[in-house]
Amino acid sequence: MSSEFKIPGREAARELGWFRAHRWLLARRVTQLSVLLLFLLGPWYGLWIVKGNLSSSLTLEVLPLTDPFVLLQTLFAGHVAEMTAITGALIVVAFYLLVGGRVFCAWVCPVNLVTDGAAWLRYRLKIKGSPRFSRSTRYWLLVMVMAVALATGSVAWELLNPVSVLHRGIIFGMGMGWLLILGIFLYDLLVAKHGWCGHLCPQGAFYALIGKLSWLRVSAARREKCDDCMDCFLVCPEPQVIKPALKGAPRGIGPVIAMSECTNCGRCIDVCTKDVFQFTIYRPLQAKHRTSKQMEVTP
Amino acid sequence: MADSGNSFSPARRRFLADTARTVGGVTLLGMGVGLFARQAQSLPAYALRPPGALTGGDFLAACIRCGLCVRDCPFDTLRLATPGEGVATGSPYFVAREVPCEMCDDIPCVKACPTGALDHALTDINEARMGLAVLVDQENCLNYLGLRCDVCYRVCPLIEKAITLEAQHNPRTGKHALFIPVVHSDACTGCGKCERACVLEEAAIKVFPLELAKGELGHHYRLGWEEKRKAGGSLVTPDEEHRYNLPEGVRYEHEGRGLIEEGEEGDTPFPANPLETLNRRRDNP
Numbered sequence: 001m002s003s004e005f006k007i008p009g010r011e012a013a014r015e016l017g018w019f020r021a022h023r024w025l026l027a028r029r030v031t032q033l034s035v036l037l038l039f040l041l042g043p044w045y046g047l048w049i050v051k052g053n054l055s056s057s058l059t060l061e062v063l064p065l066t067d068p069f070v071l072l073q074t075l076f077a078g079h080v081a082e083m084t085a086i087t088g089a090l091i092v093v094a095f096y097l098l099v100g101g102r103v104f105c106a107w108v109c110p111v112n113l114v115t116d117g118a119a120w121l122r123y124r125l126k127i128k129g130s131p132r133f134s135r136s137t138r139y140w141l142l143v144m145v146m147a148v149a150l151a152t153g154s155v156a157w158e159l160l161n162p163v164s165v166l167h168r169g170i171i172f173g174m175g176m177g178w179l180l181i182l183g184i185f186l187y188d189l190l191v192a193k194h195g196w197c198g199h200l201c202p203q204g205a206f207y208a209l210i211g212k213l214s215w216l217r218v219s220a221a222r223r224e225k226c227d228d229c230m231d232c233f234l235v236c237p238e239p240q241v242i243k244p245a246l247k248g249a250p251r252g253i254g255p256v257i258a259m260s261e262c263t264n265c266g267r268c269i270d271v272c273t274k275d276v277f278q279f280t281i282y283r284p285l286q287a288k289h290r291t292s293k294q295m296e297v298t299p
Numbered sequence: 300m301a302d303s304g305n306s307f308s309p310a311r312r313r314f315l316a317d318t319a320r321t322v323g324g325v326t327l328l329g330m331g332v333g334l335f336a337r338q339a340q341s342l343p344a345y346a347l348r349p350p351g352a353l354t355g356g357d358f359l360a361a362c363i364r365c366g367l368c369v370r371d372c373p374f375d376t377l378r379l380a381t382p383g384e385g386v387a388t389g390s391p392y393f394v395a396r397e398v399p400c401e402m403c404d405d406i407p408c409v410k411a412c413p414t415g416a417l418d419h420a421l422t423d424i425n426e427a428r429m430g431l432a433v434l435v436d437q438e439n440c441l442n443y444l445g446l447r448c449d450v451c452y453r454v455c456p457l458i459e460k461a462i463t464l465e466a467q468h469n470p471r472t473g474k475h476a477l478f479i480p481v482v483h484s485d486a487c488t489g490c491g492k493c494e495r496a497c498v499l500e501e502a503a504i505k506v507f508p509l510e511l512a513k514g515e516l517g518h519h520y521r522l523g524w525e526e527k528r529k530a531g532g533s534l535v536t537p538d539e540e541h542r543y544n545l546p547e548g549v550r551y552e553h554e555g556r557g558l559i560e561e562g563e564e565g566d567t568p569f570p571a572n573p574l575e576t577l578n579r580r581r582d583n584p
Contacts, residue, residue, distance in 0.1 A: 042370070055389075056365030056413045064413055070363045074414060077360035079353075082415040085363070137321050144329040148336065154359035156336030159388045164364065168379065168389050172366050175381020177388075 007123075008231040009271035016273065024266030031107045039171050054108070054167045055158070056088060064088035069206040070164070073157060076149035093210060099264070101211025105197060105204045106237075106263035110166045114181055115197045118188035119237065130193040135240065135261065138205035145202045162196070163203050194237050211260035218264060219256040219280040220246045226276050232268035242268060246276070256282045339387040344507050346385075346392040347489060349377055350400065350427035351409040351417040354509075361416035364389030368408035368417060374401045377408060395491025395506045400429060402456050402490050425457065430489030431512035432462070432482045436503040442478050443503075445469050451493035451504045452480050460486035462493065480504065484513060 012021035019026075039057070041047040051058045056066040066081075066088030074081055096104060105112055145157040158164055162184050169177040188195045197204055220226070223246050232246070233239040241259040248254075269277040340356055342348075349368050352358045368391050369377040376398045380386035391408075393400060402424045409417040421427060432451075434440055441448035442464070455462040462480050469475040480493075482504075491506045506512075527533055543551045548561045 048370075051370040052365040052367045055363045056367060058367060058411075058413075066363070066365075066413060071414070074361055074363060079357065079361035079414065079416070081361065082413060082419060085413040085415075088413060134317060134321060137325070140321055140325040141328070144325045144332070148329050148333045149360075152333050152336045152340075153356050154336050154340060154387075155363065156332050156339075158364055159336060159339050159382075160332060164389065165382060168364060168366065169381065172369065172379045172389075173381050176383030177381060180382060 006231075006234075008234040009267075011229065011231065012271045012273045021270050024270050028107055028265060029113075032110065032113060035108050036110060036167075036170065039167075043171060053164070053171050055164050056085060063091075065092055067164075067203075068093050068210075069203045070155065070158060072206070073145065073149045073155040076146045077153050077155050078150075096207060096210045097214050099216045100214045100262070101207040101209065101260055102204060102263040103216075104207045105201075106265035109163055109203075110170065111163050111181070111184065111201075112197065114166070114185050115188045115194070116237075118185045119194060122189050122193060123234075125189075127190065130195070131191070133192075133199060135199050135238075137199050138202055138208075141200060142202040142205040142209075157202070161203065163201070198237055208260045211262070214260070215281050215283060216264060217256050217258070217280055217282040218245075218262060218266065218268060218277055219282070220276050221255055221278050221280065222274065222276045223247075223249060223255050225274040227274055229273065231271040231273075232277070235267045235271050237265065237267075238262060256280060258282075342387075342392075342508060343385050344511055345394055345396075346380075347395055347400075347430045347491065347506060347508065349391055349393070349408045349417055350402075350406055350424060350429055350488070351412075351419075351421035352429070353416055353418060358416055359387055359390065361414050362390050363414055363416075364391075365413065366391065367411040367413060371407040371411035373403065373407065374398060376400055393491070395430075395489075395494040396502055397495075399491035399495040400427075400488075401492075402427070402488060425486075425488060427488045427490075428509060430491070430506040430508050431484050432487050432489065432491075432493050432504055432506050433512050434480055434482065434504045436499075436501075439499055440480070440503040441498070442480055445471060445475055445477055447478060448498060449478065449480075450496050450498055454492045454496040456490060456492060457486050457488070461488070 009021050038050045039053060041049055042051055049060060054067055055070045056064070058064055064084050064087055066085045068089040071081060071085055071089045074085075148156045160180070162180055165177045166181050169175065169181075184196050188197075192199065220242070226246060232242055236242055238259075238261045241257050241262040244253050244259070245255050245257045264279075266277075266279070269279070336359075340359055348358060349372075353361055364379060366379050366389075369379055376393045377391045378393065379389050379391055382388045386392050404424060406421060406424050406427075409419060409421055411417075412419070434443075434451075437443045449464065452458060452462045452464055460483065462482055464478040465481050467477045467479055469477045489506045489509070493504045494502045494506050497504050523534075541553065545551060550559050550561065551557065552559060
């Protein structure tokens, strides 16, 4: 087998054991399915721990949670929401400021199961070739979503948003929504590698913006031990975030993955046989300060 | 440094071309989404919004499609639209003929709404305006046919206010009455119980969204009697009393009774019972 198609994590599984090489993946799948199950306990078994869906929910009749991305669209559409929704959105923002913005993408969003599946299959079917377009397209799409809300006076994106369509569909009934999700799967499988979550999804872009200030990060703490096996790059849905942290030592770049597109999925930690990566606490504002001081010192 | 300022450098060109391509593509997609959203703003006539729903486009600006109203509806009246259904994806609605609104006193669906797309100012369910019942099929309505069905009237939670029965002459039999169900828009909440209960195969009375169901008077129209009532008296010079040249023993009352023969029994030309007139003529030729 050519090295281009070596399966990332296989070596780690052999050296460290299957469980050790998949622990964060397992934790993530358990979390994703648990969140989904919490929402489904009500409609399936009448256990109403959580009501609603990811756009807005009520837990144990007291805790409101609202998706800040969806709420921002209502604001652009010209509606100032009731305090319940605003409180819910602030709680969600605060949570992701702590654990990392795109933790939503990797640990909660149901579309991740679909696109991870597509990426897994794409790799194993050895489907090559992907149109080269910028990963910052998603930020343009985020602007577009808000602009359309402003122009039409309605939360237009929520008619199509695969994240809400899938999550709401699983809980309240899917209708023709499967077609949209199938479209995303086929797009990621056949057209563009990590096409949806990694390039286009405006909701992910929004959470990445929150993530610019968040604390919990992956760090290439023992990067000097890296043996260039490339497994982390192959397994990462956003590989561009790894390079500065892993290979930036000569240029004075710190080991913490600072780019907020990182989803904190932890797969790089799983697959690394040299145990280079770990989760770490990072204070972005202070860190920037420190970096600029370092810059002053270095000639 | 001089080179980086060159506007023809290949890197700069590629950057500009890539950006232009991205912006162009995103704009195109945005216009598509916008057009789709515009279309999705129209609501099919069978779909009714929950009580307190903001009107016009405001509802789709405010609703985040979380389904909390659906969950708190004790009668499973509400549902969320799925893609491809004709109602804006994910927004709540109900179909009166299937499950009407039971008009709960505490309006749990409105309380559940986190954004206020269902207006929290609505605290009296009788003030809700989900739609307006219209007796659309006067040819098949049993009451119009002269039968005493009355089911829509009986099930109406605001009986005698939102639906009344107006007695009319039945020209088919010549001797019976038609009890015509009449809906009053000042009281009808559009709950849809009448449509649900209508005994016909297809309901003769249906709840339509208000903008479909109601006409609107020209804004320059003034109803004379309303203006008179408001002003507390006639706004135009009263007519002079008309004087008739009548033979003696006869007078004329303009407002209703017409020609009156003086000294006639009860001062009416014809008593209520026609037989009396016939008998009188025979007795005194």
